[in-house]
Amino acid sequence: QKIQQTEFMMSAPTFRLCPPDMGLEVAFAGRSNAGKSSAINALTNQRQLARSSKTPGRTQMINFFSIGDTDRRLVDLPGYGYAAVPLEMKKEWQVELEEYLVSRSSLAGLVLMTDIRHPLKFFDEQMLHWANDGELPVHILLTKADKLKYGASKNALLETRKRLKKLGLNCTIQLFSALRKEGLDELAGIMGNWYEY
Ligand code: GDP
Incomplete structure (x- = not known):
């Protein structure tokens, strides 16, 4: 895998x-605590590349990392x-976020992390x-697929796929566990395709 250095x-x-x-960028998004930092760190093989900010309400930064x-x-x-x-900050932020997702030319793809035990909350769907x-x-x-037994995690995958289809949303989806390093390849x-490797 090439998401190194x-x-x-x-x-x-x-x-x-x-x-x-x-150039080309891939963005990582998710609810706080969804496991985004853990996923980025497992993917890049660096223990503390992404640090999650755990302070509720604090303005968080958009962090950019270069690849090689x-x-x-x-x-x-x-x-x-x-x-x-x-609320006002949220609104302003959402306008910017939407603009970024829709208009940023170098943005090749979005990786959305959602907890397997309660996937696709309101803002995820937004x-x-x-x-x-x-x-x-x-x-x-x-994320955190290790929290469920194999059968239950497969079932969650199928159910979430169904829900996406029902919502008319076209995206790919997989099971992931940063803890067990599952789903990294x-x-x-997917990212390799977006980065045109
Ligand atoms: P972030 O806020 O989205 O960056 O989430 P973190 O990566 O900081 O993870 C939030 C919490 O979930 C932490 O307590 C992690 O240890 C835990 N966590 C993250 N990934 C996994 C996983 O794959 N399996 C399990 N069991 N816990 C995880």
């Missing part, structure tokens, strides 16, 4: 301060779902609709 590039407090819209010596980037979007964030509107490819990780394969 990942290096921290920069943090941006808003999308207006992103790096130039060149290329113009490819991995983007760690702030986790969402904390009710403590002031993200999926925006991505679909912008014709942005999405790959969903059902599948994820790296």
Whole structure:
């Protein structure tokens, strides 16, 4: 797998301060606690590349990582779902986020992490609709798959697929466990296609 030699590039407090819209980037998104930092760290094989901010309501940064010596980037979007964030800030943030998903030319794909025990919450679906509107490819990780028995995890996968179909959302989906390092090759394969390796 080629998502190696990942290096921290920069943090941006808003999308207006992103790096130039060149090359190719893949963004990671999910509710706080969905397992995003763990997934990024397992994927890049670096223990502490992504650090999750656990302070409710605190403004989180958009973190950019460069991959090797290329113009490819991995983007760690702030986790969402904390009710403590002031409403106005949330609105402003959502407008920017939608704009980013729909208009960012270098954005080749979105990896959405959702906990296998309660997948696709309201804002996850919001993200999926925006991505679909912008014709942005999405790959969903059902995270913490180790929390369920094999049969139950397969069932969750089927049920979530059904739900996506019902919502008219076109995306790929897989089981993932950062703890057991399961699903890494599948994820790296999808990202490799987006990065045009
Ligand atoms: P983030 O807020 O989305 O970045 O989530 P974290 O990666 O910090 O994970 C949130 C919590 O879920 C932590 O307590 C992790 O140890 C736990 N976690 C993350 N991935 C897994 C996994 O694959 N399996 C299990 N059992 N727990 C996980």
